[in-house]
Amino acid sequence: MLRSCTAGLRSLWALCGRREGAPRLSTDLPPAPRLFSTEKVIHKDWSLPNPSWSKDFKLLFDQFMKKCEDGSWERLPSYKHRSTQKSEDFKTYFLEPKLVKEERVSQVQLFTRGFEDGLGFEYVIFSNNDEKRTVCLFQGGPYLQGIPGFLHGGAMATMIDTALGSCAAIPGGIVMTANLNINFKRPVPICSVVVINSQLDKLEGRKLFLSCNVRSVDEKTLYSEATGLFIKLDPEKSLT
Ligand SMILES: CCCCCCCCCC(=O)SCCNC(=O)CCNC(=O)[C@H](O)C(C)(C)COP(=O)(O)OP(=O)(O)OC[C@H]1O[C@@H](n2cnc3c(N)ncnc32)[C@H](O)[C@@H]1OP(=O)(O)O
Structure with missing residues:
Protein backbone atom coordinates (compact mmCIF):
# COMPACT_ATOMS: atom_id res chain seq x y z
CA MET A 1 0.00 0.00 0.00
CA LYS A 44 3.69 26.93 -2.82
CA ASP A 45 2.67 30.42 -1.82
CA TRP A 46 -1.05 30.62 -2.65
CA SER A 47 -1.28 34.39 -2.39
CA LEU A 48 0.39 34.93 -5.76
CA PRO A 49 -1.55 35.52 -9.01
CA ASN A 50 -2.85 32.54 -10.96
CA PRO A 51 -4.74 32.44 -14.28
CA SER A 52 -8.13 32.59 -12.52
CA TRP A 53 -7.44 36.10 -11.22
CA SER A 54 -9.46 38.75 -13.05
CA LYS A 55 -7.91 41.81 -14.66
CA ASP A 56 -9.13 43.98 -11.75
CA PHE A 57 -7.57 41.59 -9.26
CA LYS A 58 -4.19 41.60 -11.02
CA LEU A 59 -4.21 45.39 -11.38
CA LEU A 60 -4.89 45.89 -7.68
CA PHE A 61 -2.30 43.26 -6.80
CA ASP A 62 0.31 45.13 -8.88
CA GLN A 63 -0.61 48.43 -7.22
CA PHE A 64 -0.09 46.97 -3.76
CA MET A 65 3.13 45.25 -4.79
CA LYS A 66 4.39 48.72 -5.77
CA LYS A 67 3.48 49.98 -2.30
CA CYS A 68 5.61 47.18 -0.84
CA GLU A 69 8.74 48.53 -2.53
CA ASP A 70 9.49 51.13 0.19
CA GLY A 71 8.80 48.62 2.97
CA SER A 72 5.69 50.34 4.33
CA TRP A 73 3.50 47.46 3.14
CA GLU A 74 4.21 43.77 2.94
CA ARG A 75 2.46 40.94 1.17
CA LEU A 76 1.64 38.10 3.54
CA PRO A 77 2.50 34.72 2.04
CA SER A 78 -0.13 32.00 2.45
CA TYR A 79 0.43 28.26 2.60
CA LYS A 80 -1.86 25.26 2.55
CA HIS A 81 0.24 23.00 4.71
CA ARG A 82 3.37 24.72 5.91
CA SER A 83 3.90 24.96 9.63
CA THR A 84 4.80 28.48 10.60
CA GLN A 85 6.54 29.34 13.86
CA LYS A 86 3.16 30.53 15.14
CA SER A 87 1.43 27.24 14.39
CA GLU A 88 4.28 25.35 16.07
CA ASP A 89 3.98 27.61 19.14
CA PHE A 90 0.23 27.03 19.12
CA LYS A 91 0.72 23.25 19.16
CA THR A 92 3.33 23.49 21.89
CA TYR A 93 1.35 25.66 24.25
CA PHE A 94 -2.32 25.05 23.51
CA LEU A 95 -2.86 21.68 21.89
CA GLU A 96 -3.21 18.56 24.00
CA PRO A 97 -1.42 15.69 22.20
CA LYS A 98 -4.31 13.33 22.95
CA LEU A 99 -6.59 15.54 20.84
CA VAL A 100 -4.40 15.10 17.75
CA LYS A 101 -5.35 12.01 15.76
CA GLU A 102 -2.18 10.82 14.03
CA GLU A 103 -4.01 9.52 10.95
CA ARG A 104 -5.57 12.94 10.39
CA VAL A 105 -2.33 14.96 10.59
CA SER A 106 -1.39 14.43 6.95
CA GLN A 107 -4.82 15.68 5.83
CA VAL A 108 -4.64 18.99 7.65
CA GLN A 109 -4.74 22.08 5.47
CA LEU A 110 -5.80 25.69 5.71
CA PHE A 111 -9.58 25.89 5.19
CA THR A 112 -9.43 28.85 2.80
CA ARG A 113 -6.80 27.16 0.59
CA GLY A 114 -8.63 23.87 0.10
CA PHE A 115 -9.98 24.63 -3.39
CA GLU A 116 -8.61 24.35 -6.90
CA ASP A 117 -7.46 27.62 -8.51
CA GLY A 118 -10.36 29.99 -9.04
CA LEU A 119 -13.09 27.83 -7.51
CA GLY A 120 -12.99 28.99 -3.92
CA PHE A 121 -11.15 31.65 -1.97
CA GLU A 122 -8.67 33.57 -4.13
CA TYR A 123 -7.10 36.22 -1.93
CA VAL A 124 -4.00 38.05 -0.93
CA ILE A 125 -3.43 40.14 2.19
CA PHE A 126 -1.17 43.17 2.43
CA SER A 127 -0.17 44.44 5.84
CA ASN A 128 0.93 47.87 7.02
CA ASN A 129 2.39 47.22 10.46
CA ASP A 130 3.01 50.88 11.37
CA GLU A 131 -0.58 51.84 10.62
CA LYS A 132 -1.88 48.58 12.09
CA ARG A 133 -4.06 47.81 9.14
CA THR A 134 -4.38 45.24 6.40
CA VAL A 135 -5.95 45.17 2.96
CA CYS A 136 -7.30 41.89 1.67
CA LEU A 137 -8.06 41.52 -2.05
CA PHE A 138 -10.60 38.74 -2.46
CA GLN A 139 -12.23 37.05 -5.43
CA GLY A 140 -14.82 34.46 -4.38
CA GLY A 141 -15.23 31.59 -6.85
CA PRO A 142 -18.25 29.53 -7.96
CA TYR A 143 -17.96 26.94 -5.17
CA LEU A 144 -18.76 29.67 -2.65
CA GLN A 145 -22.26 30.38 -3.93
CA GLY A 146 -25.16 31.00 -1.56
CA ILE A 147 -28.16 32.73 -3.14
CA PRO A 148 -27.82 32.06 -6.92
CA GLY A 149 -25.19 34.33 -8.42
CA PHE A 150 -23.92 35.60 -5.10
CA LEU A 151 -21.42 34.59 -2.44
CA HIS A 152 -22.56 32.60 0.58
CA GLY A 153 -22.61 34.81 3.70
CA GLY A 154 -20.52 32.22 5.53
CA ALA A 155 -17.84 32.46 2.85
CA MET A 156 -17.80 36.23 3.25
CA ALA A 157 -17.65 35.81 7.03
CA THR A 158 -14.68 33.47 6.61
CA MET A 159 -12.78 36.04 4.61
CA ILE A 160 -13.68 38.81 7.04
CA ASP A 161 -12.47 36.65 9.95
CA THR A 162 -9.25 35.91 8.05
CA ALA A 163 -8.69 39.56 7.15
CA LEU A 164 -9.37 40.79 10.69
CA GLY A 165 -7.25 37.95 12.09
CA SER A 166 -4.29 38.97 9.96
CA CYS A 167 -4.62 42.51 11.31
CA ALA A 168 -5.00 41.30 14.91
CA ALA A 169 -1.75 39.37 14.46
CA ILE A 170 0.26 42.55 13.78
CA PRO A 171 1.16 43.33 17.42
CA GLY A 172 2.39 39.74 17.86
CA GLY A 173 1.30 36.67 19.77
CA ILE A 174 -1.31 34.10 18.89
CA VAL A 175 -4.85 35.43 18.63
CA MET A 176 -8.27 33.84 18.30
CA THR A 177 -11.61 35.31 17.34
CA ALA A 178 -13.87 35.75 20.36
CA ASN A 179 -16.57 37.82 18.68
CA LEU A 180 -17.41 38.66 15.08
CA ASN A 181 -20.22 41.00 14.15
CA ILE A 182 -21.12 41.50 10.49
CA ASN A 183 -23.63 43.75 8.77
CA PHE A 184 -24.29 42.41 5.29
CA LYS A 185 -25.42 45.42 3.26
CA ARG A 186 -25.28 44.21 -0.34
CA PRO A 187 -24.79 40.70 -1.79
CA VAL A 188 -21.40 40.09 -3.38
CA PRO A 189 -21.56 38.75 -6.97
CA ILE A 190 -19.71 35.47 -7.53
CA CYS A 191 -16.25 35.97 -9.11
CA SER A 192 -16.22 39.71 -8.45
CA VAL A 193 -13.28 41.25 -6.62
CA VAL A 194 -13.78 42.97 -3.28
CA VAL A 195 -11.42 44.88 -1.04
CA ILE A 196 -11.48 44.27 2.72
CA ASN A 197 -9.90 47.14 4.65
CA SER A 198 -9.19 46.15 8.27
CA GLN A 199 -7.77 48.14 11.12
CA LEU A 200 -6.85 47.64 14.74
CA ASP A 201 -8.96 50.16 16.67
CA LYS A 202 -8.00 49.41 20.26
CA LEU A 203 -5.72 47.18 22.28
CA GLU A 204 -6.79 46.54 25.88
CA GLY A 205 -4.66 43.98 27.69
CA ARG A 206 -5.16 40.73 25.77
CA LYS A 207 -8.20 42.11 23.92
CA LEU A 208 -7.86 43.46 20.39
CA PHE A 209 -10.78 45.38 18.91
CA LEU A 210 -10.87 45.55 15.13
CA SER A 211 -13.14 46.74 12.37
CA CYS A 212 -13.31 46.37 8.62
CA ASN A 213 -15.37 47.18 5.58
CA VAL A 214 -15.83 45.27 2.35
CA ARG A 215 -16.08 47.35 -0.81
CA SER A 216 -16.09 46.95 -4.56
CA VAL A 217 -12.88 47.77 -6.42
CA ASP A 218 -14.29 51.16 -7.53
CA GLU A 219 -15.28 51.77 -3.86
CA LYS A 220 -18.84 52.67 -4.92
CA THR A 221 -20.47 49.65 -3.31
CA LEU A 222 -20.24 48.95 0.40
CA TYR A 223 -20.95 45.23 0.75
CA SER A 224 -20.35 44.68 4.45
CA GLU A 225 -19.08 46.21 7.63
CA ALA A 226 -17.80 44.20 10.55
CA THR A 227 -16.22 44.44 13.97
CA GLY A 228 -14.26 41.74 15.71
CA LEU A 229 -12.86 41.05 19.13
CA PHE A 230 -9.73 38.93 19.14
CA ILE A 231 -8.03 37.61 22.27
CA LYS A 232 -4.32 37.11 22.55
CA LEU A 233 -3.92 33.63 23.99
CA ASP A 234 -2.38 33.24 27.40
CA PRO A 235 0.20 30.41 27.40
CA GLU A 236 -0.65 29.79 31.04
CA LYS A 237 -4.28 28.95 30.19
CA SER A 238 -5.50 25.76 28.55
CA LEU A 239 -7.86 26.05 25.59
CA THR A 240 -9.60 22.80 26.40
C1 LIG B 1 -2.31 35.25 8.30
C2 LIG B 1 -3.26 34.10 8.44
C3 LIG B 1 -4.43 34.56 9.20
C4 LIG B 1 -5.36 33.44 9.43
C5 LIG B 1 -6.43 34.02 10.25
C6 LIG B 1 -7.43 33.02 10.53
C7 LIG B 1 -8.40 33.64 11.47
C8 LIG B 1 -9.24 32.59 12.04
C9 LIG B 1 -9.47 32.93 13.45
C10 LIG B 1 -10.46 31.98 14.00
O1 LIG B 1 -11.41 31.66 13.37
S1 LIG B 1 -10.21 31.39 15.56
C11 LIG B 1 -11.49 30.15 15.71
C12 LIG B 1 -12.76 30.69 16.28
N1 LIG B 1 -12.56 31.10 17.66
C13 LIG B 1 -12.56 30.22 18.65
O2 LIG B 1 -12.73 29.04 18.49
C14 LIG B 1 -12.32 30.80 20.02
C15 LIG B 1 -13.12 30.05 21.09
N2 LIG B 1 -12.99 30.81 22.35
C16 LIG B 1 -11.95 30.56 23.18
O3 LIG B 1 -11.16 29.63 22.99
C17 LIG B 1 -11.78 31.47 24.33
O4 LIG B 1 -13.02 32.05 24.68
C18 LIG B 1 -10.76 32.61 24.03
C19 LIG B 1 -9.40 31.99 23.76
C20 LIG B 1 -11.19 33.47 22.84
C21 LIG B 1 -10.65 33.51 25.26
O5 LIG B 1 -10.38 32.69 26.36
P1 LIG B 1 -9.36 33.16 27.48
O6 LIG B 1 -9.58 32.23 28.63
O7 LIG B 1 -7.99 33.32 26.96
O8 LIG B 1 -9.86 34.63 27.84
P2 LIG B 1 -10.92 35.06 28.95
O9 LIG B 1 -12.17 34.28 28.89
O10 LIG B 1 -10.20 35.15 30.27
O11 LIG B 1 -11.24 36.55 28.48
C22 LIG B 1 -10.21 37.51 28.38
C23 LIG B 1 -10.91 38.85 28.26
O12 LIG B 1 -11.66 38.85 27.03
C24 LIG B 1 -13.05 39.04 27.30
N3 LIG B 1 -13.81 38.19 26.38
C25 LIG B 1 -13.56 36.92 26.04
N4 LIG B 1 -14.46 36.47 25.16
C26 LIG B 1 -15.30 37.49 24.93
C27 LIG B 1 -16.43 37.66 24.11
N5 LIG B 1 -16.87 36.67 23.32
N6 LIG B 1 -17.05 38.86 24.10
C28 LIG B 1 -16.59 39.87 24.89
N7 LIG B 1 -15.51 39.77 25.70
C29 LIG B 1 -14.88 38.60 25.71
C30 LIG B 1 -13.22 38.57 28.75
O13 LIG B 1 -14.36 39.18 29.34
C31 LIG B 1 -11.94 39.08 29.36
O14 LIG B 1 -12.04 40.47 29.53
P3 LIG B 1 -11.29 41.22 30.75
O15 LIG B 1 -9.81 40.96 30.54
O16 LIG B 1 -11.66 42.66 30.60
O17 LIG B 1 -11.82 40.59 32.01
Missing part, protein backbone atom coordinates in the same frame (compact mmCIF):
# COMPACT_ATOMS: atom_id res chain seq x y z
CA LEU A 2 2.77 2.36 1.06
CA ARG A 3 4.86 1.40 -1.97
CA SER A 4 2.03 1.92 -4.45
CA CYS A 5 1.23 5.30 -2.89
CA THR A 6 4.90 6.33 -3.21
CA ALA A 7 5.01 5.18 -6.81
CA GLY A 8 1.81 7.09 -7.52
CA LEU A 9 3.22 10.32 -6.13
CA ARG A 10 6.51 9.84 -8.00
CA SER A 11 4.70 9.38 -11.32
CA LEU A 12 2.55 12.43 -10.58
CA TRP A 13 5.68 14.54 -10.09
CA ALA A 14 7.15 13.03 -13.23
CA LEU A 15 4.06 14.26 -15.06
CA CYS A 16 4.61 17.69 -13.57
CA GLY A 17 8.07 17.70 -15.12
CA ARG A 18 9.99 17.79 -11.86
CA ARG A 19 13.70 17.20 -12.39
CA GLU A 20 15.41 14.48 -10.40
CA GLY A 21 17.03 16.07 -7.36
CA ALA A 22 15.15 19.36 -7.78
CA PRO A 23 13.31 20.71 -4.74
CA ARG A 24 9.81 19.33 -4.39
CA LEU A 25 7.06 21.84 -5.03
CA SER A 26 4.23 21.26 -2.60
CA THR A 27 0.85 22.06 -4.12
CA ASP A 28 -2.16 19.89 -3.41
CA LEU A 29 -0.19 17.05 -1.95
CA PRO A 30 -0.10 16.69 1.81
CA PRO A 31 3.39 16.61 3.30
CA ALA A 32 4.93 13.18 3.56
CA PRO A 33 7.98 13.71 5.75
CA ARG A 34 8.61 10.05 6.47
CA LEU A 35 8.81 9.21 2.76
CA PHE A 36 10.84 12.17 1.54
CA SER A 37 12.61 13.47 4.61
CA THR A 38 15.89 14.09 2.76
CA GLU A 39 14.30 16.28 0.07
CA LYS A 40 14.08 20.02 0.37
CA VAL A 41 10.42 21.02 0.17
CA ILE A 42 9.43 24.35 -1.34
CA HIS A 43 5.89 25.17 -0.32
Whole structure:
Protein backbone atom coordinates (compact mmCIF):
# COMPACT_ATOMS: atom_id res chain seq x y z
CA MET A 1 0.00 0.00 0.00
CA LEU A 2 2.77 2.36 1.06
CA ARG A 3 4.86 1.40 -1.97
CA SER A 4 2.03 1.92 -4.45
CA CYS A 5 1.23 5.30 -2.89
CA THR A 6 4.90 6.33 -3.21
CA ALA A 7 5.01 5.18 -6.81
CA GLY A 8 1.81 7.09 -7.52
CA LEU A 9 3.22 10.32 -6.13
CA ARG A 10 6.51 9.84 -8.00
CA SER A 11 4.70 9.38 -11.32
CA LEU A 12 2.55 12.43 -10.58
CA TRP A 13 5.68 14.54 -10.09
CA ALA A 14 7.15 13.03 -13.23
CA LEU A 15 4.06 14.26 -15.06
CA CYS A 16 4.61 17.69 -13.57
CA GLY A 17 8.07 17.70 -15.12
CA ARG A 18 9.99 17.79 -11.86
CA ARG A 19 13.70 17.20 -12.39
CA GLU A 20 15.41 14.48 -10.40
CA GLY A 21 17.03 16.07 -7.36
CA ALA A 22 15.15 19.36 -7.78
CA PRO A 23 13.31 20.71 -4.74
CA ARG A 24 9.81 19.33 -4.39
CA LEU A 25 7.06 21.84 -5.03
CA SER A 26 4.23 21.26 -2.60
CA THR A 27 0.85 22.06 -4.12
CA ASP A 28 -2.16 19.89 -3.41
CA LEU A 29 -0.19 17.05 -1.95
CA PRO A 30 -0.10 16.69 1.81
CA PRO A 31 3.39 16.61 3.30
CA ALA A 32 4.93 13.18 3.56
CA PRO A 33 7.98 13.71 5.75
CA ARG A 34 8.61 10.05 6.47
CA LEU A 35 8.81 9.21 2.76
CA PHE A 36 10.84 12.17 1.54
CA SER A 37 12.61 13.47 4.61
CA THR A 38 15.89 14.09 2.76
CA GLU A 39 14.30 16.28 0.07
CA LYS A 40 14.08 20.02 0.37
CA VAL A 41 10.42 21.02 0.17
CA ILE A 42 9.43 24.35 -1.34
CA HIS A 43 5.89 25.17 -0.32
CA LYS A 44 3.69 26.93 -2.82
CA ASP A 45 2.67 30.42 -1.82
CA TRP A 46 -1.05 30.62 -2.65
CA SER A 47 -1.28 34.39 -2.39
CA LEU A 48 0.39 34.93 -5.76
CA PRO A 49 -1.55 35.52 -9.01
CA ASN A 50 -2.85 32.54 -10.96
CA PRO A 51 -4.74 32.44 -14.28
CA SER A 52 -8.13 32.59 -12.52
CA TRP A 53 -7.44 36.10 -11.22
CA SER A 54 -9.46 38.75 -13.05
CA LYS A 55 -7.91 41.81 -14.66
CA ASP A 56 -9.13 43.98 -11.75
CA PHE A 57 -7.57 41.59 -9.26
CA LYS A 58 -4.19 41.60 -11.02
CA LEU A 59 -4.21 45.39 -11.38
CA LEU A 60 -4.89 45.89 -7.68
CA PHE A 61 -2.30 43.26 -6.80
CA ASP A 62 0.31 45.13 -8.88
CA GLN A 63 -0.61 48.43 -7.22
CA PHE A 64 -0.09 46.97 -3.76
CA MET A 65 3.13 45.25 -4.79
CA LYS A 66 4.39 48.72 -5.77
CA LYS A 67 3.48 49.98 -2.30
CA CYS A 68 5.61 47.18 -0.84
CA GLU A 69 8.74 48.53 -2.53
CA ASP A 70 9.49 51.13 0.19
CA GLY A 71 8.80 48.62 2.97
CA SER A 72 5.69 50.34 4.33
CA TRP A 73 3.50 47.46 3.14
CA GLU A 74 4.21 43.77 2.94
CA ARG A 75 2.46 40.94 1.17
CA LEU A 76 1.64 38.10 3.54
CA PRO A 77 2.50 34.72 2.04
CA SER A 78 -0.13 32.00 2.45
CA TYR A 79 0.43 28.26 2.60
CA LYS A 80 -1.86 25.26 2.55
CA HIS A 81 0.24 23.00 4.71
CA ARG A 82 3.37 24.72 5.91
CA SER A 83 3.90 24.96 9.63
CA THR A 84 4.80 28.48 10.60
CA GLN A 85 6.54 29.34 13.86
CA LYS A 86 3.16 30.53 15.14
CA SER A 87 1.43 27.24 14.39
CA GLU A 88 4.28 25.35 16.07
CA ASP A 89 3.98 27.61 19.14
CA PHE A 90 0.23 27.03 19.12
CA LYS A 91 0.72 23.25 19.16
CA THR A 92 3.33 23.49 21.89
CA TYR A 93 1.35 25.66 24.25
CA PHE A 94 -2.32 25.05 23.51
CA LEU A 95 -2.86 21.68 21.89
CA GLU A 96 -3.21 18.56 24.00
CA PRO A 97 -1.42 15.69 22.20
CA LYS A 98 -4.31 13.33 22.95
CA LEU A 99 -6.59 15.54 20.84
CA VAL A 100 -4.40 15.10 17.75
CA LYS A 101 -5.35 12.01 15.76
CA GLU A 102 -2.18 10.82 14.03
CA GLU A 103 -4.01 9.52 10.95
CA ARG A 104 -5.57 12.94 10.39
CA VAL A 105 -2.33 14.96 10.59
CA SER A 106 -1.39 14.43 6.95
CA GLN A 107 -4.82 15.68 5.83
CA VAL A 108 -4.64 18.99 7.65
CA GLN A 109 -4.74 22.08 5.47
CA LEU A 110 -5.80 25.69 5.71
CA PHE A 111 -9.58 25.89 5.19
CA THR A 112 -9.43 28.85 2.80
CA ARG A 113 -6.80 27.16 0.59
CA GLY A 114 -8.63 23.87 0.10
CA PHE A 115 -9.98 24.63 -3.39
CA GLU A 116 -8.61 24.35 -6.90
CA ASP A 117 -7.46 27.62 -8.51
CA GLY A 118 -10.36 29.99 -9.04
CA LEU A 119 -13.09 27.83 -7.51
CA GLY A 120 -12.99 28.99 -3.92
CA PHE A 121 -11.15 31.65 -1.97
CA GLU A 122 -8.67 33.57 -4.13
CA TYR A 123 -7.10 36.22 -1.93
CA VAL A 124 -4.00 38.05 -0.93
CA ILE A 125 -3.43 40.14 2.19
CA PHE A 126 -1.17 43.17 2.43
CA SER A 127 -0.17 44.44 5.84
CA ASN A 128 0.93 47.87 7.02
CA ASN A 129 2.39 47.22 10.46
CA ASP A 130 3.01 50.88 11.37
CA GLU A 131 -0.58 51.84 10.62
CA LYS A 132 -1.88 48.58 12.09
CA ARG A 133 -4.06 47.81 9.14
CA THR A 134 -4.38 45.24 6.40
CA VAL A 135 -5.95 45.17 2.96
CA CYS A 136 -7.30 41.89 1.67
CA LEU A 137 -8.06 41.52 -2.05
CA PHE A 138 -10.60 38.74 -2.46
CA GLN A 139 -12.23 37.05 -5.43
CA GLY A 140 -14.82 34.46 -4.38
CA GLY A 141 -15.23 31.59 -6.85
CA PRO A 142 -18.25 29.53 -7.96
CA TYR A 143 -17.96 26.94 -5.17
CA LEU A 144 -18.76 29.67 -2.65
CA GLN A 145 -22.26 30.38 -3.93
CA GLY A 146 -25.16 31.00 -1.56
CA ILE A 147 -28.16 32.73 -3.14
CA PRO A 148 -27.82 32.06 -6.92
CA GLY A 149 -25.19 34.33 -8.42
CA PHE A 150 -23.92 35.60 -5.10
CA LEU A 151 -21.42 34.59 -2.44
CA HIS A 152 -22.56 32.60 0.58
CA GLY A 153 -22.61 34.81 3.70
CA GLY A 154 -20.52 32.22 5.53
CA ALA A 155 -17.84 32.46 2.85
CA MET A 156 -17.80 36.23 3.25
CA ALA A 157 -17.65 35.81 7.03
CA THR A 158 -14.68 33.47 6.61
CA MET A 159 -12.78 36.04 4.61
CA ILE A 160 -13.68 38.81 7.04
CA ASP A 161 -12.47 36.65 9.95
CA THR A 162 -9.25 35.91 8.05
CA ALA A 163 -8.69 39.56 7.15
CA LEU A 164 -9.37 40.79 10.69
CA GLY A 165 -7.25 37.95 12.09
CA SER A 166 -4.29 38.97 9.96
CA CYS A 167 -4.62 42.51 11.31
CA ALA A 168 -5.00 41.30 14.91
CA ALA A 169 -1.75 39.37 14.46
CA ILE A 170 0.26 42.55 13.78
CA PRO A 171 1.16 43.33 17.42
CA GLY A 172 2.39 39.74 17.86
CA GLY A 173 1.30 36.67 19.77
CA ILE A 174 -1.31 34.10 18.89
CA VAL A 175 -4.85 35.43 18.63
CA MET A 176 -8.27 33.84 18.30
CA THR A 177 -11.61 35.31 17.34
CA ALA A 178 -13.87 35.75 20.36
CA ASN A 179 -16.57 37.82 18.68
CA LEU A 180 -17.41 38.66 15.08
CA ASN A 181 -20.22 41.00 14.15
CA ILE A 182 -21.12 41.50 10.49
CA ASN A 183 -23.63 43.75 8.77
CA PHE A 184 -24.29 42.41 5.29
CA LYS A 185 -25.42 45.42 3.26
CA ARG A 186 -25.28 44.21 -0.34
CA PRO A 187 -24.79 40.70 -1.79
CA VAL A 188 -21.40 40.09 -3.38
CA PRO A 189 -21.56 38.75 -6.97
CA ILE A 190 -19.71 35.47 -7.53
CA CYS A 191 -16.25 35.97 -9.11
CA SER A 192 -16.22 39.71 -8.45
CA VAL A 193 -13.28 41.25 -6.62
CA VAL A 194 -13.78 42.97 -3.28
CA VAL A 195 -11.42 44.88 -1.04
CA ILE A 196 -11.48 44.27 2.72
CA ASN A 197 -9.90 47.14 4.65
CA SER A 198 -9.19 46.15 8.27
CA GLN A 199 -7.77 48.14 11.12
CA LEU A 200 -6.85 47.64 14.74
CA ASP A 201 -8.96 50.16 16.67
CA LYS A 202 -8.00 49.41 20.26
CA LEU A 203 -5.72 47.18 22.28
CA GLU A 204 -6.79 46.54 25.88
CA GLY A 205 -4.66 43.98 27.69
CA ARG A 206 -5.16 40.73 25.77
CA LYS A 207 -8.20 42.11 23.92
CA LEU A 208 -7.86 43.46 20.39
CA PHE A 209 -10.78 45.38 18.91
CA LEU A 210 -10.87 45.55 15.13
CA SER A 211 -13.14 46.74 12.37
CA CYS A 212 -13.31 46.37 8.62
CA ASN A 213 -15.37 47.18 5.58
CA VAL A 214 -15.83 45.27 2.35
CA ARG A 215 -16.08 47.35 -0.81
CA SER A 216 -16.09 46.95 -4.56
CA VAL A 217 -12.88 47.77 -6.42
CA ASP A 218 -14.29 51.16 -7.53
CA GLU A 219 -15.28 51.77 -3.86
CA LYS A 220 -18.84 52.67 -4.92
CA THR A 221 -20.47 49.65 -3.31
CA LEU A 222 -20.24 48.95 0.40
CA TYR A 223 -20.95 45.23 0.75
CA SER A 224 -20.35 44.68 4.45
CA GLU A 225 -19.08 46.21 7.63
CA ALA A 226 -17.80 44.20 10.55
CA THR A 227 -16.22 44.44 13.97
CA GLY A 228 -14.26 41.74 15.71
CA LEU A 229 -12.86 41.05 19.13
CA PHE A 230 -9.73 38.93 19.14
CA ILE A 231 -8.03 37.61 22.27
CA LYS A 232 -4.32 37.11 22.55
CA LEU A 233 -3.92 33.63 23.99
CA ASP A 234 -2.38 33.24 27.40
CA PRO A 235 0.20 30.41 27.40
CA GLU A 236 -0.65 29.79 31.04
CA LYS A 237 -4.28 28.95 30.19
CA SER A 238 -5.50 25.76 28.55
CA LEU A 239 -7.86 26.05 25.59
CA THR A 240 -9.60 22.80 26.40
C1 LIG B 1 -2.31 35.25 8.30
C2 LIG B 1 -3.26 34.10 8.44
C3 LIG B 1 -4.43 34.56 9.20
C4 LIG B 1 -5.36 33.44 9.43
C5 LIG B 1 -6.43 34.02 10.25
C6 LIG B 1 -7.43 33.02 10.53
C7 LIG B 1 -8.40 33.64 11.47
C8 LIG B 1 -9.24 32.59 12.04
C9 LIG B 1 -9.47 32.93 13.45
C10 LIG B 1 -10.46 31.98 14.00
O1 LIG B 1 -11.41 31.66 13.37
S1 LIG B 1 -10.21 31.39 15.56
C11 LIG B 1 -11.49 30.15 15.71
C12 LIG B 1 -12.76 30.69 16.28
N1 LIG B 1 -12.56 31.10 17.66
C13 LIG B 1 -12.56 30.22 18.65
O2 LIG B 1 -12.73 29.04 18.49
C14 LIG B 1 -12.32 30.80 20.02
C15 LIG B 1 -13.12 30.05 21.09
N2 LIG B 1 -12.99 30.81 22.35
C16 LIG B 1 -11.95 30.56 23.18
O3 LIG B 1 -11.16 29.63 22.99
C17 LIG B 1 -11.78 31.47 24.33
O4 LIG B 1 -13.02 32.05 24.68
C18 LIG B 1 -10.76 32.61 24.03
C19 LIG B 1 -9.40 31.99 23.76
C20 LIG B 1 -11.19 33.47 22.84
C21 LIG B 1 -10.65 33.51 25.26
O5 LIG B 1 -10.38 32.69 26.36
P1 LIG B 1 -9.36 33.16 27.48
O6 LIG B 1 -9.58 32.23 28.63
O7 LIG B 1 -7.99 33.32 26.96
O8 LIG B 1 -9.86 34.63 27.84
P2 LIG B 1 -10.92 35.06 28.95
O9 LIG B 1 -12.17 34.28 28.89
O10 LIG B 1 -10.20 35.15 30.27
O11 LIG B 1 -11.24 36.55 28.48
C22 LIG B 1 -10.21 37.51 28.38
C23 LIG B 1 -10.91 38.85 28.26
O12 LIG B 1 -11.66 38.85 27.03
C24 LIG B 1 -13.05 39.04 27.30
N3 LIG B 1 -13.81 38.19 26.38
C25 LIG B 1 -13.56 36.92 26.04
N4 LIG B 1 -14.46 36.47 25.16
C26 LIG B 1 -15.30 37.49 24.93
C27 LIG B 1 -16.43 37.66 24.11
N5 LIG B 1 -16.87 36.67 23.32
N6 LIG B 1 -17.05 38.86 24.10
C28 LIG B 1 -16.59 39.87 24.89
N7 LIG B 1 -15.51 39.77 25.70
C29 LIG B 1 -14.88 38.60 25.71
C30 LIG B 1 -13.22 38.57 28.75
O13 LIG B 1 -14.36 39.18 29.34
C31 LIG B 1 -11.94 39.08 29.36
O14 LIG B 1 -12.04 40.47 29.53
P3 LIG B 1 -11.29 41.22 30.75
O15 LIG B 1 -9.81 40.96 30.54
O16 LIG B 1 -11.66 42.66 30.60
O17 LIG B 1 -11.82 40.59 32.01
